[in-house]
Amino acid sequence: MTHINVLDPGASPLDYYGYELRRCREAAGLTQRQLGDIINFTGSLVGQVETARKLPTLDFSERADAALGTGGLLSRLHPLVMRSQLPAWFQQVAxxxxxxxxxxxxxxxxxxxxxxxxxxxxxxxxVIDEAKLDDRIAARLARQRIFEKGEPPHFWAVISEATLWQETGGREVMREQLAHLLWYVGHRQINIQVLPFSAGAHAGSQGSFTVFHFASDPAIVYTEGYSSGHPTANPDTVKDCSLRYDHLQAAALSIRGSAELIRRVMEDRFGEQVA
Structure with missing residues (x-):
């Protein structure tokens, strides 16, 4: 509540969201506590969102829209708010x-x-930095909603086998993550292939990359370094990376073979241990 009168709606998407939430709530003649009671959130949380101190969830946005009769305003603003929480250098990629x-x-x-x-x-x-960790996680996971669009993108991932074996977050976390990958087997839009150790030297030895394709614009290649991203539409780079990707797909296991390897690693390396 302290900063509510000085909130600048032009400062950021989060500030604009808070400004609009407050405007709609006051137009409906509700206090923060009353709105919170209606949408099943605390009045304190409503206040924190209104003053741009807390990120709204999609659930919060949808419930507030319904309670305030905004016509879906807050839900439409939500993706912009979440994207604005990504590192500045990554927002273009999102x-x-x-x-x-x-x-x-x-x-x-x-x-x-x-x-x-x-x-x-x-x-x-x-790793190293836990500042605003919950908000950064929420912003990352919000990107996954592109697969819920009416026309979601086709997503093809080739991942190194080393990724499956690297114990990130502990055994339970890895078991859940690998099970999540297996969930995509047979998915219409998402395909996952594993580049096995047996592939030896490969076309992706220079590092990770992504090739973005668009309906009417030139393709863009994206590579990443420490705290920096490098998108480019240079035709030679796009041609080179597209060729490299073709070779990586050819060297990788089939989608079914990849699923079998993922399942084997999940069970053998990260399965439940019997004392």
Whole structure:
């Protein structure tokens, strides 16, 4: 409540969301506590969202929209709010994910963020820096809603076998994450292949990358370094990475063979241990 009168709606998407929530609530003649009671959240949380001190969830947004008769305003703002919480250098990539009709990704050491479970994301994002960890996890997981669109993108992931064996977050976290990958077997839009150790030297030895394809715009290649991202539409780079991806897919196990390997690692390395 302290900063409610000085909230600048132009400061950020989160500030704008809070401003609109407060405006709609007051127009409905409700206090923060009353609105909280209606949508089954605390009045304190309503106040924190209104003053841009707390991220709203999609559930919060949908319930508030229904209670305040906003016509879905807050739910439409929610993706913008979540994207604004991503690192500044990554926000452009999140926008590419929203616009893409197809994504071809190769990862050498981590499960792609669009396929991560909450626990796995917590383990990855919490290394060294735990500041605002819950908000950063929520922002990452919110990106996965692109698969819920009316026309979701085709997503093809080739991942190194090393990714399956790296114990990220502990045995239970890895078991859950690998089970999550298996859930996608047979999925219409999402395909996962594993590049096995037996493939030896391969076309992705220079590192992870993603090729974004669009309905009417040129393809874009994205590579990543420490706290920096590098998208490019350079035709030569796109051609080179597209060729590399073709070779990676050819060297990887089939979708079914990949699922068998994922299941074997999940059971043999991360299965329940009998004392």
């Amino acid at each position: 926008e590419l994910e929203v616009r893409a009709t197809q994504m071809n990704t190769f990862h050498t050491h981590l499960i792609h963020g669009l396929l991560q479970t909450p626990a796995y994301a917590r383990a990855v994002l919490g």
